[in-house]
Amino acid sequence: KSVTVDDVTPVLQELVSKAVAEIPVPKDGKDFDPATLKQAVELAVSEAVAAIPAPQDGKSVTVDDVQPMIQEQSTTSSR
Known part of the structure; x- marks a missing residue:
């Protein structure tokens, strides 16, 4: 026997109702x-900025680098 939309609708409605009821009011x-959001954003940004390597005097990117x-990139782009 095939399952119809009418067969599964009550089951789906019950599952959705239970899931929605679990969402905190x-x-x-x-x-x-x-304040909590601000603190979390500040922490995430400061950690990301701290992960950036500090520049070194007299050292720069070269053509060889x-x-x-x-x-x-040129090999990948030409494929």
Whole structure:
């Protein structure tokens, strides 16, 4: 026997209703604490910035450093 839309609709409705019922209700219309969000963003940004290597005096990128990347890109682009 084939299953019809009418057969699965009640099951799907029950599953969706249960899932929606598990979503926490916001308190006083407040979904998040702006101070907590600000702190999380500041931490993420500071960690990302700290991961950037500091420049070194007298050391720069040379043609020899960049050439393999350019060759790889030109080979990949021409495929």
